[in-house]
Amino acid sequence: MIEHLNLPAHYPLRKEYAQYVSWVAQNFDHLVDYGTKADRIGVVSESGEQFYEVGTSTGRRYRARSLVLGTGRTPYVPEPFSGATGRRVFHLNHYLPRLAELTRDGEPASVAVIGGSQSAAELTLDLSKRFPTTRVRNLVRSYSLRLKDTSPFSDEGYFPEFTAYYNQASPEARRRLDTYMRATNYSSVDGDVLDELYMLIHEQRLDKEQRTFVDGSRAVTALRESDDKVALDIREAVTGESETDEFDLVVVATGFRDLGPGPHQESHPPLLSGLVDRFSFDEAGVLVVDSDYSVRGTDENLPPLFLNGLCEYTHGIGDAGSFSLLSLRAQTILDGVVKSVTRELPGLVRGGAQ
Numbered sequence: 001m002i003e004h005l006n007l008p009a010h011y012p013l014r015k016e017y018a019q020y021v022s023w024v025a026q027n028f029d030h031l032v033d034y035g036t037k038a039d040r041i042g043v044v045s046e047s048g049e050q051f052y053e054v055g056t057s058t059g060r061r062y063r064a065r066s067l068v069l070g071t072g073r074t075p076y077v078p079e080p081f082s083g084a085t086g087r088r089v090f091h092l093n094h095y096l097p098r099l100a101e102l103t104r105d106g107e108p109a110s111v112a113v114i115g116g117s118q119s120a121a122e123l124t125l126d127l128s129k130r131f132p133t134t135r136v137r138n139l140v141r142s143y144s145l146r147l148k149d150t151s152p153f154s155d156e157g158y159f160p161e162f163t164a165y166y167n168q169a170s171p172e173a174r175r176r177l178d179t180y181m182r183a184t185n186y187s188s189v190d191g192d193v194l195d196e197l198y199m200l201i202h203e204q205r206l207d208k209e210q211r212t213f214v215d216g217s218r219a220v221t222a223l224r225e226s227d228d229k230v231a232l233d234i235r236e237a238v239t240g241e242s243e244t245d246e247f248d249l250v251v252v253a254t255g256f257r258d259l260g261p262g263p264h265q266e267s268h269p270p271l272l273s274g275l276v277d278r279f280s281f282d283e284a285g286v287l288v289v290d291s292d293y294s295v296r297g298t299d300e301n302l303p304p305l306f307l308n309g310l311c312e313y314t315h316g317i318g319d320a321g322s323f324s325l326l327s328l329r330a331q332t333i334l335d336g337v338v339k340s341v342t343r344e345l346p347g348l349v350r351g352g353a354q
Contacts (some may be wrong), residue, residue, distance in 0.1 A: 005079065010137065011192060014122075032109045034226070036060070038071070038316040041271050041304065044219045052303050066337050069269060070308035073256035076264055080223040081114065086136050087249040088230050089223070099249075107131040108248035112232060116140040118148070120253035121189040125197050127251075137213045139234065144216035145197075148188035157181045160328050166316030169289050171284070174316070181317040186255065197247045222249075258320075259313040269310060278302055278347055289314045292336040293329065306333045 004012070018338075025032070033056075040055035044063070052067040075091040090098045104107070111134060113124045124138040138145075156162060157177075166177055197214070204210040221242075222233040229246045235241075257266045261284035268276055268287045280288040283295040288296040293315070295305045308329065312319040319329070 009192075011173050011190065024338055026286075033058075033060075038271065040274070041067070041069075042274060050301055050303055052305070057206060064303070066304045066306070066340055068306045068308050068337070069201065069271065069310065069354060071269060071271060071310075073258060073310065074266060076255050076257045077252050078254055080220060081250070081254075083249075084223060084225060084229070084230075086225045088225065088228075088248065090252065092123060092251055092253045095123065103131075107134050110135040110137070110245075110247045111249045111251065112230075112245070112247040113251045113253055115253035115255070116142055116145055116187050116189075116216075117253055117255060118189050118193065119255075121145055121193050121197055123251055123253055124212065124214070125193065125200065128200060133211070135211050135213075137215060139218040139220060139232075140216045141219055141237070142187065145194060145214055146183070146188045147194060148185075148190050149183040150191070156182065157184060157316065158322050158324050159317075160325065161319060163315050163318050163325065164291070167314060167341060171282075174313075177316065185317055185320050245261045259286055259289075259310060260284075265313070269307070272284075279305075286313060292338075293333050294336055304336065306336060308333060 001067065002210040004016075025034075038054050039057055042053045042055070043050055045051075049065075051063040051065060054062040054064070054067070055163045056062070075093050077091055079305070081089055088102065108131060111131075113120050113126050113127070113136065115138075120138060120140070127134060127136045156339045166174060169177065175224055184303055197212075201210065201212050201214070204212060217237040219235050219237055220232050220234050226230040229248065230250050231244055231246050232250070234243050234245060255264075257264060259265060259268065261267070265286075267281065267285050272279070272287075278297055278299055282288050289307055289311050290296055293308065295307060295312055297305070309319060309321060318325045
């Protein structure tokens, strides 16, 4: 800890961050079934009581009087990438395993990274370091990569007070707040990553060996796949000029779908598809989530269900994976679970909830 505090850096190393998260996770090995994918959620009745039943990839089923869904968001893969059928075009969620699979026989000649997010910039850097002879091209729709808004005033959007403020606002007011807060987390990059990437490109230019490129105002209009290449038709948004470029791999770093009515959003988490008729939806057709992260049901006998980390539409930017609010959100959900269990089983003492 002393050495860490003495580091001349504003952010920890990515590998250090990963080691910390892994260390935390290992402390819960006795409570968590890792490597188990939940693939179905249903409701079953037993002795007049309803339970959630979760089916898994291992064949094991779990029953519960309450359920917390924290699966993360659905990857957003826009056209024309959503129409790709081969394994050479993939979302950033599959970055490491797909990279290992497709580079067993050596470095790729060229890789495209699509998007202007933090992840897109970090992947561009990682690919440039991992494969020193590979041409890496980051294609960005906006003029170029944008600096993340790290103003301390803007960062108050990650305070618990903002979550309550946002949750009580009207839908129209929430969308105005979204517009302001967007640059603190989306389509923007931390300053240290931008500086490192820019310096890398500058040094390559000095050596007259530029292999890393960030090209803004670029939209991919079409995609064609062959056995070993992916051809992208690219249009420059300002000049209208078109070109075709070929890549061995295309990494789609275009983010994830939040709950919401927009074209890049979804009305409910996919795992709840078999139960949507049991829950309430707002005027925009989106799942109704209350202040304690519980999903409002249409049946009073339905067991309580909570969403963890999926509620930016109702709870604001702090629900977008913010570590600063994880423990507070967990406490709110825990209180809701205990409240629901003690309501169903009045004789249960709070400290004995299972």
